[in-house]
Amino acid sequence: MASQFATVSGVRSSTNPYKILIAGGCYSGLAVAVNLLEKCDTIESPIPVEITIVDERDGFYHVIGSPLALASNSYAEKAWVNFKDIPVLQRPDVRFLHGTVSKVDCENKVATIVEQPDQAQRDEAYDFFVASTGLRRVWPVVPQSARRKExxxxxxxxxxxxxxxxxxxxxxxxxxxxxxxxxxxxxxxxxxxxxxxxxxxxxxxxxxxxxxxxxxxxxxxxxxxxxxxxxxxxxxxxxxxxxxxxxxxxxxxxxxxxxxxxxxxxAISRSVPSTTYLPEDALTEDRYVNVRPTLQLSSDKVANAESHFAVGDLINWSGIKRCGSAMHQGRYAGLNIHQLMLQDIQGKEPVFNELAEIPPMIGLAVGKNALSYGGEGMKHGKQVMEWFFEDDLGFRIVWDHLRLGGIKA
Ligand SMILES: Cc1cc2nc3c(=O)[nH]c(=O)nc-3n(C[C@H](O)[C@H](O)[C@H](O)COP(=O)(O)OP(=O)(O)OC[C@H]3O[C@@H](n4cnc5c(N)ncnc54)[C@H](O)[C@@H]3O)c2cc1C
Structure with a gap:
């Protein structure tokens, strides 16, 4: 069977790994990396990869914790973890670039990155690209600093x-x-x-x-x-x-x-998707990314759309923008990229995970209480706070869900 990834076919080895470029290293982007690595690490059929995660911040920032991070100095310390301190991603086949993805050439599969601190421009070739750069949010909804210290x-x-x-x-x-x-x-x-x-x-x-x-x-x-x-x-x-x-x-x-x-x-400014680096044909009028249920770009005008994915807040999809959805989509994109690799290597027909429509649901922390609404109706109170956020606005829950500490699921 002819490979649809003509530029990347051939025997894969540690000197010729699949290159995955992930723009945005927060909930959705890290979910892609962790889930893809878990699939590629299997003993039966390991697949060599080189994952590059590009982010404007020098660490994972727990956005959900922002209201508390901007009210408590001790919590602020906890809410931003430098990428070098995320145990599960300290491995030779994962690297972090501190900078802004400014352009993606889908046809040639090359992304342009403006690096911190000197604004040097570099081009990175990739086999698979993931857009997970979320929404641009203003101060003081989220901090605007690029480094933890600042x-x-x-x-x-x-x-x-x-x-x-x-x-x-x-x-x-x-x-x-x-x-x-x-x-x-x-x-x-x-x-x-x-x-x-x-x-x-x-x-x-x-x-x-x-x-x-x-x-x-x-x-x-x-x-x-x-x-x-x-x-x-x-x-x-x-x-x-x-x-x-x-x-x-x-x-x-x-x-x-x-x-x-x-x-x-x-706390009212409308947040806009951070998608200026993507081709116009991939975007809606409001600059959200059109995707297929597989999270691949849906536009037939974008070259190599099948090897470009978008996940998280920036996709044009139903449902209220939520961290849980972002991580779920990241997982599906990671699994689907793995399926495409298997197709390339073994000629196996991919079995994709497909995103369903998302009904309105919300989890809201309000002081000591929380409120949740979803398929089972509305619940509120201290117990809901414990289920959804515990005592750190969900930091522990997210950290373990993404297995960032290195704990296997
Ligand atoms: C104050 C607040 C409270 C919230 N509370 C809740 C809640 O209680 N429950 C809930 O489910 N959801 C909540 N949300 C929503 C939730 O935070 C988002 O749904 C979630 O952050 C989406 O994750 P993401 O990975 O798509 O994007 P983001 O978390 O926005 O991450 C995007 C990443 O991309 C980086 N980036 C952006 N542009 C570029 C670029 N061009 N190049 C390189 N890097 C780039 C950013 O630095 C960032 O790290 C809250 C949001 C806010 C603002």
Whole structure:
């Protein structure tokens, strides 16, 4: 049978491994690497690979933990793990490049990377490419630093500013991120007055969730000690000095309500997919990536679409963007790449894992409680917090699920 991977056919050895380039080393990208390695490591039919993971950060950042990382210095230390400290990926056939993927030439299978710290440009050839670069999120939804050391400083400055505030800290935007940021801040720094303002009549208004879930989110947020202002659309925020000479903000809402806030934290900006390096033909108008259920690019206008995959938040797929989905898709992409390798080596027809449509589901941490909604309806309370997040906003759960510590499943 003729190989569809003409440029990579031939006997595979450690000097001629399959090259897999993964753009983005967070939940979905690391899931691709770990699952693919587990398949290629089998004693019966080992397959030599060389995996390159490119990320703008110098480590794995637990995005879900962001609301807590930006409220607690000790948690901030835990939430970012340098890639060199992830045990399961310390092996000669895995390397990390610190930089930005700026272009992908699908026809020639070459990616261009702008490396840190000197912005040097390098080209990397690959056999399989995975786009797992998620969404671009603004400060202070996530830190903007590229290095762990700078991130800790960025988080510390923010935490100090908030902790020393006398007037309320105003979080603008009652989506999942705004709710979690407000509740975590109040949980970690109970002396700080926290106000959450949302432009609509219900929290989580943009999500395809039933009203009882939105009402429950409001109850839990208020129980966490956060003052919630519904139907409050921000009109303006003006920096002024208070009587002590400290900078505060005069805030006005479109309904005429005014308040003084020590900090205004915007949790409303629409995040955009980080996909500028992909060909336009692979993208929707909103710049999400069109994929087949196998996670391969779906456009027939993209050369070698079958050896290019996309996973995680940046794909054009049903369901609320979630970490669990990102890891699930990463796993499927890893397994499907392995199937394509077997096809190339043994001429075996690939048996692909296919992504199903994803119904709306959510897990939301709100201070000491959590709320979940999915196939089994809505649940909330401390037990739900334990199931979904434990006491570290899900860090341990994700770390073990991805087997980053080296524990076999
Ligand atoms: C504050 C907050 C709280 C959340 N809480 C929850 C929750 O409780 N439960 C839940 O399920 N989900 C939650 N989410 C959503 C969840 O974090 C995302 O679904 C998840 O991060 C998606 O993973 P990903 O791997 O697709 O992308 P990301 O986690 O965004 O990772 C993308 C990676 O790519 C890198 N990158 C980007 N562009 C480039 C480039 N051009 N070149 C190289 N590297 C690049 C980035 O540095 C990053 O490391 C939350 C999100 C936020 C922001």
């Amino acid at each position: 991130y800790l400083e960025e988080a510390r400055r923010h935490i100090d500013a908030v902790a020393n505030s006398t007037a309320p800290v105003l979080i603008v935007g009652g989506g999942a991120v705004g709710i979690e940021m407000a509740a975590e801040l109040k949980e970690v720094q109970p002396n700080v007055k926290v106000t959450l303002a949302h432009s609509r009549a219900k929290l989580l208004s943009a999500e395809p969730l039933p009203d009882n879930v939105k009402d429950c989110a409001l109850d839990l947020t208020e129980q966490a000690g956060v003052d919630v202002l519904l139907n409050h659309r921000l009109k303006s925020q003006t920096p002024v000095k208070n009587e002590n000479g400290t900078e505060v903000f005069e805030v006005e809402f479109e309904n005429g309500h005014k308040m003084i806030a020590s900090q205004v934290v915007m």
